[in-house]
Amino acid sequence: MTDSRSYHHGDLRRALLAAALEAIEEVGPVALSLRDLARRAGVSHAAPAHHFGDKAGLLTALATQGFDLLTQTLTEADGDLLEAGVAYVDFAVTRRAYFEVMFRPELHRSDDAELIAAQGRAGAALRAGVATLPTGDAPADPGRDALAAWSIAHGFATLWLAGALPDRVGDNPREAARTVLRRLTT
Amino acid sequence: MTDSRSYHHGDLRRALLAAALEAIEEVGPVALSLRDLARRAGVSHAAPAHHFGDKAGLLTALATQGFDLLTQTLTEADGDLLEAGVAYVDFAVTRRAYFEVMFRPELHRSDDAELIAAQGRAGAALRAGVATLPTGDAPADPGRDALAAWSIAHGFATLWLAGALPDRVGDNPREAARTVLRRLTT
DNA sequence: GGCGAATCTTGTCACTGACAAGTTTCGTTG
DNA sequence: CAACGAAACTTGTCAGTGACAAGATTCGCC
Incomplete structure (x- = not known):
C-alpha cells in the first residue's frame, strides 16, 4: 500500500x-x-x-466524516422512524470508532466549520425521520417527540457500547434495539 | 486544610x-x-x-462512589418513574464528573469487586423504579420497559452533557427532561 | 520501647504531544 | 525546460505524564 x-x-x-x-x-x-x-x-x-495540526484536529476530521456517514445511514431508512432508530444503534455498534469520537466535544475543535456543517446535516436527517411519527391520541409535539426518539436511540447505543446492559439483552444490537424502540413508536 | x-x-x-x-x-x-x-x-x-495503584484505580474508586450516589438518588424518588428519570438526568448534570467516569469502562478496572457490586445496586434501584410503570393497554414487558426508560434518560443526559441538543431545549435540564420523559410514561 | 507495616518521597525511564528548523518533492509559471 | 515558491515530510528537542523502584518517615500494636 x-x-x-x-x-x-x-x-x-x-x-x-x-x-x-x-x-x-x-x-x-x-x-x-x-x-x-x-x-x-x-x-x-x-x-x-x-x-x-494536532490530535484534536485529527479527531475533528474523523467526527466530521462520522456525522456524514450517519446522515447517509439515516437517510437510507427514510420514512420509517423505527428503522431509522435501529440504523442509529447499528451505526454506533458497527462503526464504533466514529461514534465514540462524534459525541465527545472535548476531543474536537468545536468551532470547526466543516464539523458544524456535518452536525447540522445529521440533525436535519434525524428530524426528517421523526416527522413520520404517528401522532396517536395525544397532542403531537414534534420537537418533544424528536428529542425522545433521539434520546432513546442514543441512550441504548451508548449503554450497549459501555457494556452496561444486562446479559439477557442478547448479542444482536439490531434486534434488541428494535424491541426497545417499539416502546416509543407504537 | x-x-x-x-x-x-x-x-x-x-x-x-x-x-x-x-x-x-x-x-x-x-x-x-x-x-x-x-x-x-x-x-x-x-x-x-x-x-x-494507577489512574484506572483512582477512576474505579470514583465510579464506585458515583454508582452509590446514583443509587441513593434513585431510591429517594421511589415509586415515581418519571421523577426517577428526572433525578437520573439531574444527577448526570449536577454531578457530571461522577457520571462521566461511571459509563466509560475503558477508564476502570472492570473486574473490581466493589465497582461491580455498586453497579449491581444501581441496577436494582433502576429496575425498582420501572416496576411502577403503568401497563396501559399494551401487554407489559417489564424488561423491555426498563430498558426503554433507562435508555431515554441516559440518552437525554448524555446528549445534554455533550452539548448536542438544540438551543431551544433551554437551560433547565430537569424541566427539559421531564417534558421528554413524559413521552414514555403517559 | 521497639518493630513491622503503612504512608509518603526522591529518582528515573519510556512515551507522548507540540513545536522549530531543515530537507525533499510537487506544481506551476515564465 | 528551468526555476521558484509552496506543500509534504524529516530530524531534533522540550516539557509533561504514568509507572516503577528504592529509600525515608511515621503509625499502631505487641
Whole structure:
C-alpha cells in the first residue's frame, strides 16, 4: 500500500484517518497516539501534525466524516422512524470508532466549520425521520417527540457500547434495539 | 486544610478523590493528571499510586462512589418513574464528573469487586423504579420497559452533557427532561 | 520501647504531544 | 525546460505524564 520508497506518502491524510479508525477500535480515542499512527503509516512522528495540526484536529476530521456517514445511514431508512432508530444503534455498534469520537466535544475543535456543517446535516436527517411519527391520541409535539426518539436511540447505543446492559439483552444490537424502540413508536 | 508540616497527609485518599472531582469538572477525565492531583493535595507525584495503584484505580474508586450516589438518588424518588428519570438526568448534570467516569469502562478496572457490586445496586434501584410503570393497554414487558426508560434518560443526559441538543431545549435540564420523559410514561 | 507495616518521597525511564528548523518533492509559471 | 515558491515530510528537542523502584518517615500494636 505505502510505497515507502518515496519521500512523499501520496495519500497520508487518508492513511492516517484509516489508521486512526483501527487504533480507536483497539484502544479507544483516549489512548490514541499520533506517533503510533505515524508508525502505522510508515512516516515520521511529526508528519501527522502537518495534515491535522494536532490530535484534536485529527479527531475533528474523523467526527466530521462520522456525522456524514450517519446522515447517509439515516437517510437510507427514510420514512420509517423505527428503522431509522435501529440504523442509529447499528451505526454506533458497527462503526464504533466514529461514534465514540462524534459525541465527545472535548476531543474536537468545536468551532470547526466543516464539523458544524456535518452536525447540522445529521440533525436535519434525524428530524426528517421523526416527522413520520404517528401522532396517536395525544397532542403531537414534534420537537418533544424528536428529542425522545433521539434520546432513546442514543441512550441504548451508548449503554450497549459501555457494556452496561444486562446479559439477557442478547448479542444482536439490531434486534434488541428494535424491541426497545417499539416502546416509543407504537 | 492540609497541615503541610506532617510527613503523613492523614486523609490523602479522600483528598485525592475530591481533587479528582474538581479536576474532572475542569478538564474531563481524559486530561486528568495524577501528578496534578498530587500537587493540589500538596504531596509528591508518586503518592497517589500508593492509594490507587494507577489512574484506572483512582477512576474505579470514583465510579464506585458515583454508582452509590446514583443509587441513593434513585431510591429517594421511589415509586415515581418519571421523577426517577428526572433525578437520573439531574444527577448526570449536577454531578457530571461522577457520571462521566461511571459509563466509560475503558477508564476502570472492570473486574473490581466493589465497582461491580455498586453497579449491581444501581441496577436494582433502576429496575425498582420501572416496576411502577403503568401497563396501559399494551401487554407489559417489564424488561423491555426498563430498558426503554433507562435508555431515554441516559440518552437525554448524555446528549445534554455533550452539548448536542438544540438551543431551544433551554437551560433547565430537569424541566427539559421531564417534558421528554413524559413521552414514555403517559 | 521497639518493630513491622503503612504512608509518603526522591529518582528515573519510556512515551507522548507540540513545536522549530531543515530537507525533499510537487506544481506551476515564465 | 528551468526555476521558484509552496506543500509534504524529516530530524531534533522540550516539557509533561504514568509507572516503577528504592529509600525515608511515621503509625499502631505487641
